[in-house]
Amino acid sequence: MHLVLACLIRRQPGRTHPQEAAEVVDILWAHATAADHLEHARAHAHPSxxxxxxxxxxxxxxxxxxxxxxxxxxxxxxxxxxxxxYRPPAPEYGQPPAPLTPLTSGHLTSPTPEEDTPS
Structure with missing residues (x-):
């Protein structure tokens, strides 16, 4: 499993509304195909x-x-x-790409029992 952090930059910074993050996730699912290999998506809205x-x-x-x-x-x-x-996220639109950063090596690993035990 890969974990990718990305963001959509607002055209005009402003107040977020309570359902904004859910709307973006719903749009992702509506347009995802099997070839995207999307398993799960989370979103958090910020003013910008x-x-x-x-x-x-x-x-x-x-x-x-x-x-x-x-x-x-x-x-x-x-x-x-x-x-x-939001601004276009890909360079093909003539905009800088949205930051896409795989976390760590891009793979999720489960903690070993020793790592999972609080000290």
Missing amino acids: RVDLLLFLRETADQDPQHQAATLLARCHRASPLLRER
Whole structure:
């Protein structure tokens, strides 16, 4: 499993509304395909951006950053709400790419029993 941190930058910073993060996650799921390997998504809205945590199934032939960028670009193109609120996330739109950062090595690992025990 890969874990990718990404963000959508607002066109105009402003107040967030309570359902904003859920709306973005719903849009991701509405436009995700099996080829995206999306397992889970979390979002947190801020006045200037929405942070996304994308859990992607590991594949031998795809880079998780590329998978996430492809999914976000497709969602932005397809969703009037995302186009209205957020800057395009991919360089093909003439904008700098949204930060996509795999956490640690990009793999999730379970803690060993020794690591999981509080000291």
